[in-house]
Amino acid sequence: MAQKQFLSRKEFGEITGLSPSSVDRRLRDHQIPFTKFGRRVLIPVTVVEEMKGKAGENLAQTRTEAQA
Numbered sequence: 001m002a003q004k005q006f007l008s009r010k011e012f013g014e015i016t017g018l019s020p021s022s023v024d025r026r027l028r029d030h031q032i033p034f035t036k037f038g039r040r041v042l043i044p045v046t047v048v049e050e051m052k053g054k055a056g057e058n059l060a061q062t063r064t065e066a067q068a
Contacts, residue, residue, distance in 0.1 A: 006042035
């Protein structure tokens with residue numbers, strides 16, 4: 001079976017640890033890219049991967065600043 005390309009709002013919230021209201025607010029403010037398929041809101045899996053990459057960069061920067 002092929003790997004998932006999209007996540008539901010609920011799945012996205014569970015993976016990222018965001019509450020349903022936080023996910024909805026970020027979708028409404030266009031902070032999270034999404035696609036609508038009928039009434040469903042679908043969030044690309046790549047968004048989670050990008051968030052993980054940014055979190056890693058921020059952690060590395062914080063460690064560097066703490067050592068200085």
